[in-house]
Amino acid sequence: MRGEMKNLRAYYSASIREFLRYSSSEILGVIHSNNISAETTIQQSSAWKEEILVLQEQLRPFKDGRIIFEYIIPRMGKRVDVVVLYKNIVFLIEFKCGDTEYKSSACDQVFDYALDLQNFQKESHNKLLAPILVSTRAPDFSGAICENKRILETIKCNAKNITEAISKVAEKYREPSFDYLLWENSEYFPTPTIIEAAQALYRGHNVYDITRNDAGAKNLSVTTDEIHRIIEYSKRNFRKSICFITGVPGAGKTLAGLNIAIQRSVENKGEHAVFLSGNYPLVTVLQEALARDKVEQGKLCGHHIAKSEALRSTSAFIQMIHKYRDSFVGNANIPPEHVVIFDEAQRAWTHEMIKRFMVTKKGIADFNYSEPEFLISTMDRHKDWAVIICLIGGGQEINTGEAGLPEWFDALRRIFNHWDVYVTSQLKDQEYCHGRSWQNIISGLEIHQYDKLHLATSVRSFRTPDLPKLVKAILDGNVILAQEFYKKISQKYPLVLTRDLNKAKDWVSANCRGSTRYGLLASSGALRLKPEGIFVKNEVSIANWFLNGKEDIRSSYAFEDVVTEFDIQGLELDYSVVAWDADFRFDGNVWTYNKFHGNSWKSVNSSERRLYLKNAYRVLLTRARQGMAIFIPKGSDTDLTRRKKYYDGTYNYLKRIGIHELL
Incomplete structure (x- = not known):
């Protein structure tokens, strides 16, 4: 037959x-x-x-x-x-x-x-x-x-x-x-969420099976292949190598890192690998998602696997970078892994930040490393070979005390100039350089430039790769460019603007069918959204918010809990409602940066804190894969903390770009 x-x-x-x-x-x-x-x-x-x-x-x-x-x-x-x-x-x-x-x-x-x-x-x-x-x-x-x-x-x-x-x-x-x-037998061009991808990879699927293979997104495979080649070269020649993978928001940096970690975790080759991140919500959600999936897969095969046992297994593979780091403080232990992937490596801590942490939390008074320097030093303990893979996102720094890219190169130059350094030409961009010149950053180091290590195409929003470009133009105040990008994506990626939160929620709900995931986002500084029923200071179980179903009021579907840039960085939704407060507002000509303190808004003057605030909105506006509603309150002149002018400028600016209004 x-x-x-x-x-x-x-x-x-x-x-x-x-x-x-x-x-x-x-x-x-x-x-x-x-x-x-x-x-x-x-x-x-x-x-x-x-x-x-x-x-x-x-x-x-x-x-x-x-x-x-x-x-x-x-x-x-x-x-x-x-x-x-x-x-x-x-x-x-x-x-x-x-x-x-x-x-x-x-x-x-x-x-x-x-x-x-x-x-x-x-x-x-x-x-x-x-x-x-x-x-x-x-x-x-x-x-x-x-x-x-x-x-x-x-x-x-x-x-x-x-x-x-x-x-x-x-x-x-x-x-x-x-x-x-x-x-x-039709061609299939999948674009999984990071949670779906992690589950599929952990079950044994190959990255080629679960990702798009059209020309626009092929470099995800090209990049992972190039990393494997560098690892094999380092292993054969007893070299220590550090690779910097760059990419636009949603290009698949985390997916590439997870794929490499899983493929290199082969015990009989003697090369354990671990995926490390300083992003607590991302680690929590991925550990929980893999553990739940492992339990379900066990049921399908007739094996009972306890949730606690599954979590132990997934927690060994995906770890918080700070816990991993602390396990090597004050000892000369050699890591069991020859390959370590640092997700969002630009968020590693400065010397001042980690020194303060070690004194107050660990009682260690003489910790004289930045986090990049210490992390490289742990892998340098290997006598034969080691590979560090740094996943770098430009414009992603959102926390005080994050060292950014330059500190990795400063640490290499000071102590580890025997390491091979692999970079992309995109690292020269000011989004990565923090105001320093590229020549100053790499001075004294032997650099190998491999542009295959750059992921140029966003695969988060499978409907259009141009969403990050639109968001960048909006945040840069470039109306003409923003108008061009909005016209380009508007037929593929629905994006709407409203001053009625319920209309935003109804629009998103109406566009989402099946278990298409949606939720409410706002910046951590959006303290005057409280009168709208949006409480950014509420504690949220991020695993329940991202993983639970529609019947659970703790899930994103309920629209009851809002998550901020700290919760959602590195993760994604299908549709989102982004609630926009007066912390980042357009005054008709330029963006102004504000922080709510006590009972009033104060101007943010620090260039570093301004960058964090701008990047917070960059994160929020690039989380949705299929569509987004932006809600900007009307404000009230009877409340001096929510004056109408604080919101009207931003709303009119986005209207000017051409974003469709829900009236």
């Missing part, structure tokens, strides 16, 4: 006519033979058998379609239970064998598959997609067939009325014909 051919995209694929001709045992055998990625539990095998029997009964009236079992969705690292291609409509069927109700989470699950195919599979962009949830023992559900942007709302069926549901859809829609085999 033709279904016996190995199929990387599915476990079984055949015409419906052929599917009906063979016994359930024969079809089950093909599915088992193609399932080479993991062991199959008794429960999974039983579920497949039930699905086959149900569909052989329910698809009997349909002779000219095609059926596919376990069709892979690469970005999500998951598979659709069944795809039925009939009357030029793509039916996506998710079975919940034995369920007696239609759970909303299951409805979202199959709807998410449809969204994913529409967004990332080439042959699905213009196809009608019909998600169906089959809860086999649930009662009949009589709902209307509703379509929105070429995807039907999830249809709810039990084991007895799938025929009726498919027939109704096929009668209502007359779709242009297409080649079913071409659809099945």
Whole structure:
């Protein structure tokens, strides 16, 4: 039977006519033979058998379609239970064998598959997609067939009325014909969130499987390949090397780092690797996401894994940079890792900052290193070879005491000039140089310039790579350039402006379907959003905010908790509401920088603190992958801390750029 051919995209694929001709045992055998990625539990095998029997009964009236079992969705690292291609409509069927109700989470699950195919599979962009949830023992559900942007709302069926549901859809829609085999083998250009990517990589997927492979984003693969080449060279020649990976916001620096860390963590090669970050929310969310996923994967394989055990494992692979650093203070221990990745390395602490921390928190009075210098020194303890990979984001510094890029080079020049230094030409940009000349920064060092280490294309916003350019133009006060970029992206990336918070929330909610994630953002200095019900000083469990579902009021979906630039840097949403306060305001000509202190706004005069405030808004405005609503309050002249003029200037400036108003 033709279904016996190995199929990387599915476990079984055949015409419906052929599917009906063979016994359930024969079809089950093909599915088992193609399932080479993991062991199959008794429960999974039983579920497949039930699905086959149900569909052989329910698809009997349909002779000219095609059926596919376990069709892979690469970005999500998951598979659709069944795809039925009939009357030029793509039916996506998710079975919940034995369920007696239609759970909303299951409805979202199959709807998410449809969204994913529409967004990332080439042959699905213009196809009608019909998600169906089959809860086999649930009662009949009589709902209307509703379509929105070429995807039907999830249809709810039990084991007895799938025929009726498919027939109704096929009668209502007359779709242009297409080649079913071409659809099945269509190119797929996924762009995962960092959480999805980390989960997929940790399960054993390759970065090539879960990322886009179109020309605009290929350099993610090129960059990781170049790093592997440098690591192998260093290993063979007993060299110590430090590499600086640069990239625009959302270009995949963290993804590249995670991929390298996972691939180099091979014990039998003697090269453990660890991913380090000073970004506490990012580390917390990734550790928790990987642990939850490990528990769920264990259930699928029939293995019970305790959450605490899973967290121990993921916490060893992804660590807080400060905890890692402190484990080497006051001793001569050699790190077990030969490869260390420092995410957001520009945020490493200055000598003054870390010295103050060591005195007040650790009781160590004579700590005479900056954080970059000490971190290099720990890897320099290796007698043979070592590689440090610094992931650098320009315009990302948002904390007092962050050393920025120059301190890494100063440390190399002072003590570690025997290290090989690999850089990109982009490091010459003033966003990285902190006012110093590039020649001054690299003076006395032997530099190897490899531009393959730069990630030039944003893959966060898969709808357009130009969002960071628009945001930069806005923050630079360049109206003409901002207008050009807004016109360029407005058809692909919906961006709206409003003075009504509820309208912003309603707009985002209306644009988000399935489990598309959205949430409320504001700067940490936005203290006068409080009258709008936005409390930036509230403590938020960032893992619950990012990972929990719609039913949980602690999740981002509830719009009850706001997160700031400190919480969300390095992470992302699909849609966001960005609430804009008077801390960063446009006065008609230039941006003004303000801090709320006591009962009034004070001007921010420090150039460093001005940079942090500007970068806070850069972070907030580049977090959403698919669309964004900007909310600017109207203010009130009866409240001197919220005068209308504090907000009108910014609103009118964004209007002038052309951003669409929600009235």
